[in-house]
Amino acid sequence: MTQYIVLSAILFTIGCVGVLTRRNAIVVFMCVELMLNACNLAFVAFAKQHGNLDGQITAFFVMVVAAAEVVIGLAIIMTIFRTRRSASVDDASLLKY
């Protein structure tokens, strides 16, 4: 069972680094999805470890929330792109000033 959790941790770390390093908003978003997926893997693995299905239910809810989040997030990215003609996270910096 440890190997599943370790894989989940590795995927989560890769997603983290991706969020911190990539500049394209869509790729940043994909890395967030990767982190959510890594958490789901841990949930499902622990469900098997403990022999009850609560972990699988939680993973299911995470998927539902992720779907809603992607819809809103991509709509925001599109709105920003429409006004700024750029999908780079560095260009949306008006709040800084």
Add this chain to the structure above:
Amino acid sequence: MTFWLLAPLMVAAALGILFVRKAVHAALLLAVVMISLAVLYAVLDAPFLFAVQIIVYTGAILMLFLFVMMLIGVDASDSTVETIRGQRVMAVVLGLLFGIVLVVGIGQVTFGTVVGLDEANAGGNVPAIANILFSKYVFAFEATSALLITAALGAMVLAHRERLTPKLGQADLAAQRMRDYAEHGKHLGPLPSPGVYARHNAVDTPALLPDGTAAESSVSRVLVARGTVRSAPALADDIDDVRRQIGGLDGHGDPTTMPETSGKAGAPAHTEEDVQKGEEK
């Protein structure tokens, strides 16, 4: 066994997301990770999540990503300029530290014997999940319905655009065209079409002006920006090559060794996304 086959694949694909330049490639690598995850769910006795993972994540969410990528431009690749100096190095170092701490921490823990889901899944995984979902978690389930409705509404509000200026009709566009001609001397007619040559006619080859220079306006500026435009003089380079091949055959050789005449020889490799982008603009 399945795990050890899939885990290196998943880590490699996930690392690929960090390094590929094009967002489309990142999306495809993410699809690899997600499908592999679905298989792992199946291995972990979660057939329902296996199906949901493929349908919701790979089917819906990734396609949504690809749609948005088409809308905002496939070639919107990352800029390499760092806004904060040393940010990337810091991020990688922090990420490595975080990963090491996490993996070492997990390595210290013993999980005990695996109970397994045979008992919980006795009547089938889907009925068992339904039993819990509609009894213990029924309020959370109701809350997700509110969440999904809010998300749909929010997406509509965000994606809807108010028209601030009146829509330009055909007469307005014609008047604008005449105004441009009067003020800037901009050509009134349509743009010139791309070059048509004996062995190559495609939108990526500019037409030639009478003096032999390429007509810049005859190719789409998207193709120019992407750097996939062929220069017309370069097409002439292989004329000697073709002539030599024909001469060597004396006109009655084996047709299979005849030179390529479909006009595709040496054409730059086009990917699907290039074509889509070209059509979109």
